Amino acid sequence: xxxxxxxxxxxxxxxxxxxxxxxxxxxxxxxxxxxxxxxxxxxxxxxxxxxxxxxxxxxxxxxxxxxxxxxxxxxxxxxxxxxxxxxxxxxxxxxxxxxxxxxxxxxxxxxxxxxx
Ligand SMILES: *[C@@H]1O[C@H](CO)[C@@H](O)[C@H](O)[C@H]1NC(C)=O
Ligand SMILES: *[C@@H]1O[C@H](CO)[C@@H](O)[C@H](O)[C@H]1NC(C)=O
Ligand SMILES: *[C@@H]1O[C@H](CO)[C@@H](O)[C@H](O)[C@H]1NC(C)=O
Numbered sequence: 034x035x036x037x038x039x040x041x042x043x044x045x046x047x048x049x050x051x052x053x054x055x056x057x058x059x060x061x062x063x064x065x066x067x068x069x070x071x072x073x074x075x076x077x078x079x080x081x082x083x084x085x086x087x088x089x090x091x092x093x094x095x096x097x098x099x100x101x102x103x104x105x106x107x108x109x110x111x112x113x114x115x116x117x118x119x120x121x122x123x124x125x126x127x128x129x130x131x132x133x134x135x136x137x138x139x140x141x142x143x144x145x146x147x148x149x
Contacts, residue, residue: 053106055116058123060101064147067097072114072132074140082114082134086144088127095126097148102128107141114140 052116068087074082089095091109102122121128126148134140 045145053109053113055104055106056101057103058099058101058147059149060103060147064149065097065102066145067095067099067148068146069092069143070144072140072146074134074139076139077135078137079124081136081138082140084114084132084140085119086130086132088129088146089123095148097126099125099128099146099148101147102130103144103145103147105143105145107143108138112138114138114142114148116142116144 070086072084074084088099099122101108102118104116106116112135114134117131117133119129119131128146130143130144132140132144
């Protein structure tokens with residue numbers, strides 16, 4: 034009984050973490066958080082959002098190598114924005130992440146970039 038319970042619990046944790054976040058690269062415990070940005074957009078009727086998140090920001094510079102890019106989706110219901118890594122990312126010092134919302138849906142996502 035205890036075994037079945039822990040199996041179910043593990044399955045639901047794995048499911049939730051799969052559903053709400055997307056990770057590129059590997060975050061190591063000594064990595065520094067280089068950027069955290071929350072992107073929130075209200076739904077557009079019969080249209081969708083396509084938002085580019087740039088790191089570093091224009092006019093800023095970054096000397097660290099990115100180890101991981103993590104995007105959290107706060108909708109938790111599969112209608113949140115789909116993230117794509119358009120350029121850079123792990124192994125580079127820059128990254129462009131695109132967030133594309135579902136039709137007639139908004140965005141409520143957080144982008145985190147770690148480096149070392
Ligand atoms: C994290 O990365 C540093 C630098 O590459 C490395 O020395 C260290 O062993 C890594 N730590 C873990 C827990 O992987
Ligand atoms: C975004 O998600 C956070 C965390 O679930 C929530 O507290 C916040 O109200 C949401 N914002 C919008 C605009 O939906
Ligand atoms: C998903 O969650 C968001 C934020 O809570 C909400 O605005 C949206 O209507 C939900 N979509 C569906 C299909 O339930």
